[in-house]
Amino acid sequence: MARRHVSTRVNGEPVEFLCEPHQTLLDVLRDELQLTGTKEGCGTGDCGACSVMLDGRLICSCLALAAEVEGAEVRTVEGIASGNELHPLQRHFLEEAALQCGICTPGFLVAAKALLDGNPDPTEREVRFALAGNLCRCTGYDKIIRAVLDSAAELRGEA
Amino acid sequence: MATAEVDQQKKFKWIGTRPVRPDGLDKVRGRANYGADHALPGMIWGKVLRSPHAHARIVSIDTSKAEAMEGVHAVITAADLPEILSEESKIGEGPTNFRDLSHNVIAREKALYHGHAVAAVAATTSAIAQQALEAIQVEYEVLPHVLEGDDAQAPDAPILHDDLFTKGVEPRPTRPSNVASRTEMGRGDAEAGLAKADHVITRSFRTKAVHQGYIEPHAVVATLGEDGRATVWASSQGHFMIRAYCAKLLGMDQSQIKVIPAEIGGGFGGKTTVYLEPLAIALSGKAGRPVKMVMSREEVFRATGPASATRIELRMGCTKDGKLTGAHARLEYEAGAFPGSPVGAAVMTLFAPYDIDGCLAEGYDIVVNKCKVAAYRAPGAPMAAYAVETVVDELAEKCGIDPIEFRLQNASREGTQSAFGPKFKRIGNIETLEAAKAHPHYSAPLGPNQGRGVASGFWFNGGMQSSATVQVADDGTICVVSGNPDIGGSRASLAMMAAEEFGIDVKLVDPQIADTSVVGFSDLTGGSRVTFATGMAVVDACRDVIRQLRERAASIWGIEVDAVKWSDGAARATNGDAGLEPLSLRDIALKAARTGGPISGRASLTARGVGMAFAVHICDVEVDPETGKVDVVRYTTVQDAGRAIHPSYVEGQMQGGAAQGIGWALNEEYIYDADGKMENPGFLDYRMPVASDLPMIDTVIVEVPNPTHPYGVRGVGEVPIVPPIPAVVNAVHAATGVRITELPLSPPRVLAAMDARRN
Amino acid sequence: MNGSGYEAPRTVEETVTLLQQANGAARVLAGGTDLLAQMKMGMTSPALLIDVKKIPELASIEQTADGGFRIGAAVCGAALAEHAALVAAWPGIVEAARLIGSEQIQGRASLGGNLCNGSPAADSVPALIAAGATCTIAGPGGTRSVAVEDVITAPGKTCLATGELVVDFRLPPRPDGSDARAAKAGDAYLRMIPRSEMDIAIVGAGVSLTLDEAGVCTAARVGLGAVAATPLRVDAAAAALIGTTLDDAALAAAGEAASAAARPIDDKRGTIAYRKQVAGVLTRRAAKIALARAGGNG
The missing domain is CATH 3.10.20.30 (Beta-grasp domain)
Known part of the structure; x- marks a missing residue:
């Protein structure tokens, strides 16, 4: 072919x-x-x-x-970043240690950005279900979910 | 030697803070290079042909058709690799015999499990490589297979290895067996202790094989030139391990192989051995081209090393006022196709949290026609804890004593004679139990269909060998070079310890992980040892540099070195010599060329004085009475970290270990069909927890500093996977009244148990 | 035989021609979330993939003149959820489709693909069966309309002949609930999976109800998934609901009928006993949700 x-x-x-x-x-x-x-x-x-x-x-x-x-x-x-300026999700992932090995991180960032672009104020439950298609084996998801929620707050101008 | 006493009152500048990890930026921008991300000019693709049988003699392999295909550059079988004599490896995690390792990498006379490598090809595209695999003709003589540890011990069981005789039994057996070894360990008189007990619980437990589930499949790029020198890019838990194992398996000198570590996308013990690397080197040598090999997820499940399936029979007894008097355990751990399950570690850890008058554990290492197990986070301990911690829960219930109180009454502490040999030094068993008891979670109200469970866990932690060099640039910044892949933030913790030593901003420290030719030998990233042991090497190397900095300052000032001290990032004259302004690291570095040349330090050591780790987990579940589905609704982990260098990454280890343990408890299992073929070799049906399966995982870091580490560090990575299984199972009992002695607690199993109780 | 390996036709007619020419060696590629995964696992290797997402009829949703809906077979799950009128009328179908895989899968996976993959556990199929949905199948001989429950004939097998493809799904009109005294309707789908997401159903149950102004059920349909070689329409469970106000006795009877109708197998995902038992539980629970959506006394 x-x-x-x-x-x-x-x-x-x-x-x-x-x-x-x-x-x-x-x-x-x-x-x-x-x-x-x-x-x-x-x-x-x-x-x-x-x-x-x-x-x-x-x-x-x-x-x-x-x-x-x-x-x-x-x-x-x-x-995801604008030139040299990190997207708030990238920054919060770094500042809140939402990655350990980092192999799942790109997928989480893309999926989390898709979530926040469509739903700027998700609940913890909504974040968990929206990201259920992204497996992470290192973090137990805790710090990832917090980083996404904190990014959402910042993007809403609340942080 | 880094033997400084820990100053418990000392205020640290960096230790205990949460700076952004130095490797983080590349990881959030998609620029970090993992195993599969490397490419070389002229690179071709390697693939592995795997056995479709669980047990078969390889009669012949005809590779001629595959070799004749356009685009195929090399085909190899075991005949292309040297025959390796039986020899135990000195490095690595868990016992490894090089002959077995060689036969696991590529089958020689027999294929011993479905998925066992039998040949490999390299071709210009992976599609051509795949077609070439299909053109290889292998004639098998299918042999009867055995899949379960119980069946493998039957007198008429198919024997995997004709030369395997059970070790550790007298007299030495005369017939080969699938039981590779028997070990035992204990203290006091177990039977006398049990005889004294008012309550004795006898239970039999079963667990299935589970996979570490790292998201990054194994991947390698290798070149082997006509000069016999190889370069390997691979993600692993130890590039020195890859170098040593490949050299042994390929009959090369270690100096002929350079291994460059890629970023590693998770390992949890599963990347502590080789699968593709020797094949990639051999294919490259034959093809004269760089060869890249990447496992599919299916191959990862079928042909790498999961954790053992187990059967444990346990008897434990206590007096009616709750004093543990005796315990006896028989542990059978499946090793897969070659000897080497972690049953030895299980026998050692089993009763460690408790001070029991008499206890004995017997362990059996059993081979079966399944993939060879590998280390998985606290290897062997979670299954053993499942047995002990659920029986302890039952004994506490029988005595009418709160389960944490029961554990406190029986807790091992400093000076307790352990069952595995030494007396415990300073440990945080009591402190973690007390912290769990005081946590608001433990006394929070529960809703309908909910229950709460607790469990303790213990892990030794590792020391082993580490190396580090520390280089001072002429602008006074620092490069810390070590030899351990960073699997979860260790660059950050090493940089922080260096910054603390020098008294400089952590941003001025660049932590690098160097290839096998640049830094001294370093054992695996495993055993929760990197921040502890490699941290010690970094601290020693820093102190080597600080000694030199003091010498340089002394020579600049023209005073004795003993009159110069190092503090807060500068050399200072101790005698108050008039007019001697402190010399900063930068000041001294700038003058290095004129005061003796570049400044660098190094350390290579075998780390002693490991700080053992204890943890207590609290788990709330809600069980659907009509479907048996178990939801974890609240979870708290309490753990003695010695001292948390970077608390975020300590918490991350606690949370990640808890999540893996919850998955092990609830849904994860290898499912085999009758022919020995794994039926669920993908993330769809091998059900690891997803984000919506879990609550936030609360963490309480207890700090009982390890007195033999310069910053009090205990390993933190492994112990968090030890308590979750029994914590979940005890919670399910509290919610439903059923005690389930077989994993996983999948909805059908839980509903059947609940129905049996209701009827 | 077309040697290109990939085609993206713009019309149904072109697609039929390509399928006919390939004579069984082609597969229709809608979302690809089953097909490409199966290709990755080496389970199938079609010579030609025909991408149907660029055909307008397959890629659109519209309300029909009678107040029902026409859903293109290749519309992805995320797009179903964005169609407010569809969500209002058929929440059970949309929630069933939305349960398939992750948000990533939802960006691709379609009702047509879910049906034509032929899985007995396909999540959207019991909900579509409960709704009384039909699908339009186009082929060399023109088009035909087939009830959804008649499409899957065995695991992985459908009634589609060579050259045929599913073009769209037709949903009947619903009472719109604008008149408080008139009939109302509701539907719901529930599935049992061991995790909370990303699993194949061990059991799935779809229920669709119509209530009269007094709250008495005048029409009901029940669909079950993963409890037989094909998704089932369970008339006995529906009959247990019709004529009742879905009181506890009626719900229990419907559940028992669902359990009785289930003829599952033991496999890696569940046991016979478990599936039969939970088929009843989920039918009961789905009926209560449908009842609540219809404004009944759920």
């Missing part, structure tokens, strides 16, 4: 790549575009380490074909 040419936008920049027809978006991000911030923990949509935004929706990039993003807008963890 011939490789396909795909034109898309990643983190606001126009990007073109060639991919195998059944190659996942995750593999293309990592292996073709060197955007290795998006991680593979399972390859079957069960851990959320590969979370990205595709046309404004949160998805697992392991469960999307690269061929599908023709003409689309992809955003990854590398696009």
Whole structure:
């Protein structure tokens, strides 16, 4: 099967790549575009380490074909900060020790940003359910949930 | 030697604060490089062919078709690796025999479990590598297999290893067995103690294999040149372990292998051995290209090392006023396909929280046709604690004594003769129990269908070997170089100890983890040892530098070095020599070229004086009476950390260990079909806790400083996984009246137990 | 045979042609959350994936002239929840669809995919069965309408012939509740999983009810998942509710009927006894929620 040419936008920049027809978006991000911030923990949509935004929706990039993003807008963890200014989520994750090994962190940041973009004032329960697709094995989630809630408060201007 | 007495009253500038970790920025920006993130020009992809049988003789392997495929650069089998003689490793976590390790990395005569590696290929793409695997023809003679420890001990059980004779029994057996060894440990007379008891509880417990569940699959990139020199990029809990193991398995010198540590995406003991690394080096040598190998999640489950499945028979007795008098345990731990379960550690830890007149624990290490177990956080202890702590709960109930009070009455303390050998030194068993008892959680009201459980836990913690160097730049900033992968914030704690030693801002300290060619040998990141032991090495190296700084200041001032002290980031003349302004680190560093050259210090040591750790957990559950579903609704962990260098990361260890233990208690298990194939090799059906499964996990850090560590550190990483299983199970008992002696407490099992009680 | 490996047609007709030409070697790719995971696990390796998300009829939701709904087969779960009228009329269907996987999965997973994957445990299917939903199937011979409960024929198998695909789901109109004296309706879906999220149902139960102005149930449908080789419509459980005010005796009878109808297997996710027992519990609980949503005395 011939490789396909795909034109898309990643983190606001126009990007073109060639991919195998059944190659996942995750593999293309990592292996073709060197955007290795998006991680593979399972390859079957069960851990959320590969979370990205595709046309404004949160998805697992392991469960999307690269061929599908023709003409689309992809955003990854590398696009969360504004230049050198960290997003409040990134800052709170650092300040509140919401990461230990850090492998799940990119996926959590992308998913948490998707949550807060749609719901600026979530309850603890809402945060827990919204992030249930992101596995973390180090933290017991406590500090992650607090960091997300504190980021939300800051974004609302309450902190 | 870092043997400074702990000044308990001393006010610290950095110790106990919560600075942002120095490696954090790259991790929140997606720039940190983990095992699978490395790539090299010309790199090709390696994949492993795995046995579809739980037990089979490998009659022949025909790789010719795979080798002939376009894009395939190398195919290897066990024949491409040297035969390794039986030899026990001196390093690593838990007993490792190099011949077994070699056979686990790639099967030689027999495949011993479903998923056992039998061949490997390297090709230009992973798709071609996959097709090449399918072109390899392996002829198997399928053998009868045995999956359960009980069945493996039957007289007619299939024997995994014809040369395995049970160690530790007299007379030496004449027939091979699946029981690799018997060990025992105890103090006093267990049977006499039990005979004295008013209440004796006898229970049998079963637990299933569980996986560490690190989110990052094993990954490696390796090159092996024509000159016989290899470079390996890999994530692991110890790059020196990878170097030593690969050298042994491939017949190379350690000086021929350089291992560069990647960031590690979780390990919990599971990355304390090698799987892909020797294969990647061998494939690279044959292909003449760099080879990258990354396990799928399915491979991680099927072919790496989970924790043992166990069966434990326990008898414990106490007087009617609640004094533990005797205990006897028989522990059978499955090792998987090769000997080496952590049953030895289980036998040692089992009764450690208690001062019992007479106790005896017998441990059996049993091989079965399943993947070889590996270390998992306090290896062997959580299953043993499940047995002991639920029986203690039952004895307390029989005596009508509050379960924490019962534990306090029987608690081991400084001077208590442990069952595993030494008398306890300064330990925080009593202090953690008291703190748990005083916590508001312990007396908070409960709702309908809710119950509260408590449990204690103990872990030895590790010392072992560590190295560090400390370099002073000419602007007075510091680079701290050590050899232990940072799995959860250790760079931060090492930098903080260095900043404390020098009396400078922690931001001026750059902690780096160096490859095997740069820093001295360092044992694994494991055994809760890095902040303790590598911390000692860093402190020693800092003090080596401070001694030199004082010498430089003395020579600048023209006074005796004994008249110079180091405090608050500067050399100061102690005799009040008139006009001698203190010389800061920066002042001295600037003059280094003219006062003797660059300033650096080093330390390599075997850390002694490990501080043992105790923890108490309080768990509230709510049980749905109609479905048997258990929800953890409140959870508190109390733990003696000695001294918390960076409290956030100590809390993180406590919370993470609790979450893993809760998962182990409620839902996690390896499920096998009758053919020995794991039925749930993915995160969908291997059910680790998700965020919505857990409440906030409250933490209480108790600080009973370890007197032999310069900052009082005890290891903190492992003990938090010891109490959760019994804490949850005791809470379920409190909520429902049922005591469940088999894990996990999945809804069908809990509902069946509740129904049995109701009828 | 199309050798491209991936096509994204814009019309149903093109899709049918591609499916016919592939003669069984193609798979329809909607959200891909089952299909791509199965490909990753080596369980299937279709030569051609036909992405149907760019076909307008499959990617849209609309209220029909009769007051019912037409839901495109490839609309993702998150989009269902954003459609306020659908959520108001059929909260049980939306909550069932929303239970599938994580927020990430919800960005992709569709009703069409959930149905055509053929799993007996598919969460949206019992809710759709309870709702009396039909689906429109297009193929070489034109289109046909099939009740949702007739689509899955065995685990992993559907009634779709080669060349056919599901285009949309049709939901009947609901009494809108604007008149306090008129009939009202409600639906609900519950599932049992060992965790709180991210699991496959051990048991799923969907209930849809209509109440008259006196609060008496005039119509009911019950769907069960994960308790047989296919999702079930359980008329006996519905019959136990019709004509009652869903008092405790009626709920208990419906639960017993659901347990009796369940014909589950023992597997890694649950036991026969457990599934039968919990099928009754969840049917009862789902009926109470549906009752409350219909404004009854739940």
